Amino acid sequence: MPTLTIDNQEIKVPAGTRVIEAAKLLGIEIPHYCYHPALSIAGSCRMCLVEIEKFPKLAIACHTVATDGMIVHTNSDKAEHARTSMLEFLLANHPLDCPVCDQAGECKLQQYYMTVGRHNSALLDNKIKKTKARVLGPHVILDSERCILCSRCVRFTAEISKSHELGIFNRGDHSELLNYPGKALDNPYSGNVVDICPVGALTDRDFRFKVRVWYLDSKPSICHGCARGCNIRVDYLRRRFHHNDGKRIARFKPRHNPDVNGHWICDAGRYSYKQLENEDRLLTPQVDGTPGGWDSVLAGAAKAFAGHVSEFGVNSIALITSASLSNEEMFTAQELFGNGLKMEKIAWRIPPGPENKDDDLLIRADKNANSFAAEKIFTSTSRAKDVEEVLAKTEAGKIKAWIVLDADLGPAFGDERIAKAAESLRFSWYLGSYRNATSQACRFVLPSTVFTEKEGTVTNFAGRVQHFPAVVSPLGGALPLLEIFAKLAGRLELPTVETNPARVYQSLGQSFEHFAQPIYAAPTAKAAPTSKVS
């Protein structure tokens, strides 16, 4: 455990710690471009030069291992001069096209110029022209002139995605980042190179020219793309909706969580934001495809339900639920339908298709965000857990009505089979966010919000409970599922349903020990809590 002094502050660090990491533990940020905690050390940018006593020259903080008795000065005149000069070299061939660069506003070149640069360029020679606007793959576009050759992206493809698409070619000031001939940057994690690129060399094709980053607000959230539950940051527009094609959510960015996803997310999750506000969203309640107001549609739905129950009994109704609902929604559904109405057929299990496989980085075969909680919550009372079984019983005429909670059965069972099975139903409710074969097969459609428009918690495949806040307000006439449950309970004259997710989670914790640990912030706390191990 060496003890070293950085800027007159002493710190004890584990053996093998780099100086830059030791400084970070003290809250001192040493400017850097090529260093990334998840990647190997390259030492190519030379921005992190610091003065270490008894060293003959300045040393790079990212590669120098902290040793006992080391005395480091990060802000000495020599170090500062070195930094400023290094930045001047890095900017020597920079095209200064910040006005058209999507990185502007979150660019490390801009940031360090304003904090440690502020120099006047002393270079007189013409700048080197390089490749501009070169498409590297389905998601990434390259501008070589902006590249500072830090090689973070090269190391990412070599060490993390292990797909080896990128390399640095040529020599001297003709060095250029390019993809290997015939190899497109199309690995399932390719979007991450945009995140780690400290400058505007690699930018997102999907985000290109959509909105300037300083118009975006951010909230932490949890990706609902698969059972991994990657921690993400949702960047959204709060005003100026003429940008981003009039949509509020502009992009997902990974949020560092060493226990779940590290620094990364997969491309499927990164671009899953697009469906959140696409034209398939259900925005108004419908009866038989005709839009109506909430009151009239709810009244009709409740009447159909009551009539059916008095004629056929509650056991002829099946609840088909998506395994992507939040813990709170599943618990409320179980309280309302399983315990309250004594419905015995609650199905959520749909086997993942053969094309879905776990990989050894992040991607999980199970595309539902919350299967773990569904197994915990519904198992106790349900007698028909597989959707396949419910479908078969419907086709046999034993099940005469469906209540579908945001489940899209089409991909797993085929649109025709769903439509045909639904024809024999006496009545059907669809409480969900998107228009699909299942929603079209159902009589009463009640639009619910997607995960960015509601608060809740989800449990990932490892049983980790993670909280996500409501990022934006509900789109159109959609309502959070908990509120729809409350309205339905009122119509069906059932006990009142709690709509505050924090209180629902409390009740959930009382019923299931797995959820006993508090996860919601105390009401006065301002910041949303990050994930916690259950």
Next chain:
Amino acid sequence: MATQNTIRVSVRRRAATLSFWEQVYLFEVIRGLWITTHHFVLNLYYHILKLFGIRKTHPLTPTIQYPEECRPLALRLRTLHRLARRDDGRPRCVACMMCETVCPALCIQIVAAAVDDPNIEKRPKSFDIDIGKCVFCGFCVEACPEDAIRMDTGILDIASYSRGGMVLDIDRLLSLNAATERTDKEVDQLQKWLLQ
């Protein structure tokens, strides 16, 4: 010696001290009436002379008969915006949103689009300025890194019969030019547009 230690307190009165006759007010009213009546009679005399063609001008009225007569505009005066063009006629604007960001009145709305030319990359698909909201602060001109938006058209009389008419789109903004480089024919066309 005692006077040196005395602290002088000056009492500041709210209004000027009025004499008794001023406080009566009536005589001040008559004095005011005298001034206005004096001007009235003198002006009436000149107006009548002018009405009958005896005099050509009225020596006492400084009125400028706008819009036939205009005062010369200062070169640095901030007037209606325009978007400058490149030498090849394409707009200089690259939709960097600097002006939109800096605008305190939120009157600029730009939608960006990509261009095939890798040396330009980005252009404004639409560029709307709501003159009804604009406060003519000139921040957009200051912020523009491309010198694309300028406020040198010399156009000050901007009016419309609808709020929508106050929104200038990219075509209109590109069609304007600086007041200093305008030909007589263009001045006529401008007059026509302003009057419609």
Next chain:
Amino acid sequence: MSPVMYWTTTVAKSVYILVFPLTLAFVLAWAERKQSAVMQDRIGANRASVFGRPWLGFVHMVCDAMKMFTKEDFVPETEHRFLHHIAPGIAMFFALLAFAVIPFGNQLTIAGETIGLQVADLNVGILFVFALTSLGVYGLVLGGWSSNNNYALLGAIRASAQMISYEICIGITVIGAIIAFGTLSLQEIVLAQGTHLLAGWLPRWGILLQPLGFLLFFVAGIAETKRVPFDMPEGESEIIGFNLEYSSMKFGLFLFTDFVETVLIAAVTVTFFFGGWQVPWLYETGFAFPWGSTWAIHPNIAALLQMGAFVGKVVFFCWLMMAIRWTLPRFRYDQVMDLGWKWLLPLSLANVVVTALITLW
């Protein structure tokens, strides 16, 4: 007098007394723009033109009237739409009605019939005039109240407070004039001003009998017209007034009422203090000057001369009130109240006492 003759003359007189203030009010609306411009070294309205000429800005007045009539008549959401509709009418009605007792000439003789040049020779004419001007404030108050708007209501409250304050002063001042002339009939007051003082050299006009009375009456009268410097109820430049929720011709009617009231106050001032229709040394049969010479003219010509004199005097006072309006800034509300209650009221009371003492003595 035959019934036909009676009705014909009455209708003719009524039409005259309606047309006279309305025409003069229209001219005043023009003078408001043009006179102020000339006073302030400006040119004034000169853009709207007919046959290529602006006609001294009169075309603007026609355009303004057309604009008033064709604008959208906005009615606020209120439970009293009826009151909101009739309030401008009330204000205008009482202002016009007061002219009924104003004598605008002596008498004409047509076909052997003597026609008094006054619509109604009431023996309580003075009370009639002030009763009606007092009622006029109802138009303002109802208008402000029925607008369902706090600012309009505050304006109406200011209006009523100001009207009441200054009507007391007017009423008491007029008592002095009544004592001096010994009658309540306006025609008799004017006739009483037909004699002369100082061996016939000075006409015996009210201003000589009641100089302080004239001053008080004129100040209070300007306050009654609700125009600058007493435009508390309206305050068009910054404090919003009772007519806030009015538009189109209903607003125009309020505006016009101000001008009609200006004419009314001018007419009443002339009647009380400037000999009404009297022309100095002009009697029914002709002029009789104090140096002994006479100039006989036909009685009807003399009556027409007197009618002209009345119009001329009224026009002069309208001009004077307009000049005051464009000379003085507005009083503060507390100054208005101070002036009314602390100065005009005690002075008018003193005026009554002194007049009574002199008359007794």
